[in-house]
Amino acid sequence: MADNLVRDLAAALAEIPLIDPHSHIDPLRPVARSLDDILGYHYYTELAHAAGMSQAPLAKEVSPRERVRAIIGHMDRYDNTAQYGWFLDIARTFLGFTGKRVTTAAADNLFDTAERIFNQKDWEKQVVEKTKLEKIFLTNEFDDPLEGFDTTRYVPCLRTDTLVFHLDRPDTRERIDQATGIKIVDAGSLRKAIAAVFMHFTRKGAKACAISLPPDFEPAHYDDEYIYEQIRFHDCRDIGPGVLWMIAEFCREFKLPFDLMIGVNRRVYINGVNQGQDLFDQRTSLIQYRRLFNAFPEVTFPVSVLTSGQNQELVAYSWLFPNVVPNGHWWYSNVPPYIRKDLGERLAAVPKTKLIGYYSDAYKLEFVLPKYAMYRRVLAGVLADDFVRPGTLSETEAVALGTRLLRDNVKDVFKV
Amino acid sequence: MADNLVRDLAAALAEIPLIDPHSHIDPLRPVARSLDDILGYHYYTELAHAAGMSQAPLAKEVSPRERVRAIIGHMDRYDNTAQYGWFLDIARTFLGFTGKRVTTAAADNLFDTAERIFNQKDWEKQVVEKTKLEKIFLTNEFDDPLEGFDTTRYVPCLRTDTLVFHLDRPDTRERIDQATGIKIVDAGSLRKAIAAVFMHFTRKGAKACAISLPPDFEPAHYDDEYIYEQIRFHDCRDIGPGVLWMIAEFCREFKLPFDLMIGVNRRVYINGVNQGQDLFDQRTSLIQYRRLFNAFPEVTFPVSVLTSGQNQELVAYSWLFPNVVPNGHWWYSNVPPYIRKDLGERLAAVPKTKLIGYYSDAYKLEFVLPKYAMYRRVLAGVLADDFVRPGTLSETEAVALGTRLLRDNVKDVFKV
Amino acid sequence: MADNLVRDLAAALAEIPLIDPHSHIDPLRPVARSLDDILGYHYYTELAHAAGMSQAPLAKEVSPRERVRAIIGHMDRYDNTAQYGWFLDIARTFLGFTGKRVTTAAADNLFDTAERIFNQKDWEKQVVEKTKLEKIFLTNEFDDPLEGFDTTRYVPCLRTDTLVFHLDRPDTRERIDQATGIKIVDAGSLRKAIAAVFMHFTRKGAKACAISLPPDFEPAHYDDEYIYEQIRFHDCRDIGPGVLWMIAEFCREFKLPFDLMIGVNRRVYINGVNQGQDLFDQRTSLIQYRRLFNAFPEVTFPVSVLTSGQNQELVAYSWLFPNVVPNGHWWYSNVPPYIRKDLGERLAAVPKTKLIGYYSDAYKLEFVLPKYAMYRRVLAGVLADDFVRPGTLSETEAVALGTRLLRDNVKDVFKV
DSSP states (O other): OOOHHHHHHHHHHTTSOEEEOOOOOOTTSOSOSSHHHHHTSHHHHHHHHHTTOOSGGGSTTSOHHHHHHHHHHTHHHHTTSHHHHHHHHHHHHHHOOOSSSOOGGGHHHHHHHHHHHHTSTTHHHHHHHHHTEEEEEOOBOTTOOOOSSOTTTEEOEEEOHHHHHOTTSHHHHHHHHHHHSOOOOSHHHHHHHHHHHHHHHHHTTOOEEEEEEOTTOOOOOOOHHHHHHHHHHSTTTTOHHHHHHHHHHHHHHHTOOEEEEEOOBSSSSTTSOTTOOOBOOSOOOGGGGHHHHHHOTTSOEEEEESSGGGHHHHHHHHHHOTTEEEBOOOGGGOSHHHHHHHHHHHHHHSOGGGOBOOOOOOSSGGGHHHHHHHHHHHHHHHHIIIIITTTSSOHHHHHHHHHIIIIIHHHHHHTO | OOOHHHHHHHHHHTTSOEEEOOOOOOTTSOSOSSHHHHHTSHHHHHHHHHTTOOSGGGSTTSOHHHHHHHHHHTHHHHTTSHHHHHHHHHHHHHHOOOSSSOOGGGHHHHHHHHHHHHTSTTHHHHHHHHHTEEEEEOOBOTTOOOOSSOTTTEEOEEEOHHHHHOTTSHHHHHHHHHHHSOOOOSHHHHHHHHHHHHHHHHHTTOOEEEEEEOTTOOOOOOOHHHHHHHHHHSTTTTOHHHHHHHHHHHHHHHTOOEEEEEOOBSSSSTTOOTTOOOBOOSOOOGGGGHHHHHHOTTSOEEEEESSGGGHHHHHHHHHHOTTEEEBOOOGGGOSHHHHHHHHHHHHHHSOGGGOBOOOOOOSSGGGHHHHHHHHHHHHHHHHIIIIITTTSSOHHHHHHHHHIIIIIHHHHHHTO | OOOHHHHHHHHHHTTSOEEEOOOOOOTTSOSOSSHHHHHTSHHHHHHHHHTTOOSGGGSTTSOHHHHHHHHHHTHHHHTTSHHHHHHHHHHHHHHOOOSSSOOGGGHHHHHHHHHHHHTSTTHHHHHHHHHTEEEEEOOBOTTOOOOSSOTTTEEOEEEOHHHHHOTTSHHHHHHHHHHHSOOOOSHHHHHHHHHHHHHHHHHTTOOEEEEEEOTTOOOOOOOHHHHHHHHHHSTTTTOHHHHHHHHHHHHHHHTOOEEEEEOOBSSSSTTSOTTOOOBOOSOOOGGGGHHHHHHOTTSOEEEEESSGGGHHHHHHHHHHOTTEEEBOOOGGGOSHHHHHHHHHHHHHHSOGGGOBOOOOOOSSGGGHHHHHHHHHHHHHHHHIIIIITTTSSOHHHHHHHHHIIIIIHHHHHHTO
């Protein structure tokens, strides 16, 4: 019962083939094999748990069917949420579900249907086609061989969290040694190892580098002497800000955009479900990145902020810095009220050529469709309210603006 | 002229009997005895003062009629506010006022009408019935005898601010001694005293424990030795974080929810009117409560935040932590623009069974009706825009969702 | 296609003669002489640059026509923004532009038209009349002679940034000496110099004092001894908070409101275009001003906040402190989504007599019209949605409320 204008705009936007610039898809297992792969997504386990489900059904030894029953069994406690809406959309679009809402009674039937449908040979192809998915970016560890998949569809992206935050762990340095043949003993060898990683990734068609960062992080240029001391005498205790800086140097050299995902504190809820433990401190600022943004004018930084409260900084920094680009709606801000607010603000004050509208952040391809559908509904609403109704744009022009956010800018920024 | 759907939803929601989970009602004097009791509410004295009224009319020796004249006399400076709207609603609903707005000319007439109406024998009963008020929570000092009233209607709630923040005052320890017969000399006696208070309160039917906290507060477990030293040698200077922790231990033992009202700085405007001196620093975070939330999974923490900027943290922490529950719209956030925003965000991402919709925070029963009416109008708008119009819920389902926020969850969380 | 009610309200508000309480107009050159004066405004140079324009066209030696071509040539990258909307409004209202959007092809024609129109003898008069501009405040350096213009139209306002932040520069003290004949050697001479400046300004009809402040600033009373030491032995290193306090003393004595514009960090993007280098840190609080607000009850502080995240503090502080007054929508918050949010919040909880609706911040008179037009459209929307449609105000009353924000309060607060 949304109005006609919004519905028409959303319908037009739904025709655009997607290039999804950030996901956690495993290209060797891109689609779900059972409903457990869908409902095991942390958005469901954490909501069910937060609403009262014990963690017992999440144990390895519990059968997938039982786990699905438990998670669906708690849905009547969180069926108001946007996250539930994604699941309903999946059930309807992919599983032929026709009910009004998903109840415990439907669990077994849905589970069985999913078994049947997900195990069709061409399931991946079906999902890709229904989703109109042209390309999707991955998030790869530095030692990922990047083998066995089509890198033009599944675009490699170098995730650098481990390099920046866990160089103090012997196993990280061991993995680097294994992947590159380089032992890290000083700034020089560190630089060589990172160079080797970038070489490997760009040869395999990587189109971006990415990292997620805590609220208090501030990148910094560390001199080689200091890095050497940290490596040799201090177990790499304070090295992250300098490693990030070095990675930015290689982004410049290898011409890769560097996705910054700013604001997450890891393991805040220490007994939370898997991947449902991370929260944040709203007190953070892009001012912490001023040196980085100033020092690397040649590197494009697509920036995601975890909270809507940071959005005005992102708008303002993007309005001044040519190399700062707002990127999608991340995690806790990826629900309609925050998307509506943040998107409206960005469209009012940031050049349209700099707005990367959305990414799915999905672990399984089935989630790309419902998440993008949610985004397009919000986008259609913003275009209608802020551009078409005030007479600023025609419907056709509004669709073109939406296309720019959904697709054109992704192509331009990431050069795909 | 609000649309029909919103009006219908609001009308349906107005039928729900209320259980108001937080107020400052004095159960021995629950209703106003004169218009001065209504307009003496700090929301009016502070707005009138902020708009230019001197504090002279607020002096004790000024007659109630004169004071009411002064406060009403300044209403044409703040009749745009939501707070004025509550008063207009009171005047219309309880005093038969039929004018379009309250002007100085109406002051004496309203004052006299109030004298007559408020002094009817069954006035309390009338207010309760018109308000459809089933139960209302109080806020009781630890040494309140909790005698002389019906504790099933006026539900006791232990306010712990004094214990946590003013144990350094000799009169607090004196009051504890008087109430419990226990002299606080170390952690053990402190624990015994708090146990005695909890025993007293739960025997009298208390259903919650509550506290308001400054923006920089961080609860902490203090060991007994440290507490002993603070008590004996440092005038209890640094003891609050540890006392709060101890109180949480008793909430666990006595199975009481612990209301946290986070973010207020006391006495910022030092020459402000009575109760009109407290403000805040937006820079605060629920991260300060991570240890508390982790350590007490058995305790439910209904959390109120003072600013709308903290709402996304509250949404996210409630989405992960089973024991964190969003609670109402507090003080500076208790006006429609903030309620609209915060409520929409909560409904989009927090399990519906965890949302305690509203509380009145009232000092006199007459305020419960207009405040809840304001909330229901906003709630009806959110349900209409975010659930009914997009086709997610039918009107009947939307009213059920509203009922959950207004009543069901209060019953479940506080076990009333 | 905005609805009729909003259009009617906006039309009624457009009739109100403007008193613009903050601008950077040069009264000796108040209007543009070429299109370069319009598009040289930092809002265009920074958006064009952020969208990919090099800074080459901004060099002095580039001809105005070439520069205009370059900036317009990039407009198709930022024609979604509110800032572009101002230019389109200028082109239509003042230059007879009839196209749907401004494209590169139109650049030369617009440039030539502007040459012709802007150089009419009575151009200033035409702009003033079309804008219905009665008075406009300036922002004058302390040593501005304030000569050669009509100070009843161009109202002087003492900008104190240099005094507070750059007293450590010899040239500042030299300029003070030249303007006042006083050498600053201690607190006494500093006080005398400031007094002389206030005397000069008030004699010339100044109606306000103003300053812009970084996010971490906290005004403080410094004793004379400390000020002396800073001046004599520490190059005025830590003197700003004390100088601001002294200026507040003179605002009290000379009965001038003191505009505080809170939250800007200067030179964050160090290679940004002229005036396009300043950003902010959202982590700031009005709590830093509690001492100032408490100490100077006789001084009115019209407060502008740089970010929408600070708006709730501004609302709350204005709701308690009689001397704190919300002032317009500044810089990064001067686009419709933030104005809508901040204005709605202010109107819901701050006495209407305290709300200074808007100021243009313009450098050339041509910008007053489109900026106020944008504000009036938002204001009309808020009045319609929050007051007229819910039945709280009639259309006539809503226009009166709007008039108060646009004009009446400016007259009352600044006594013009």
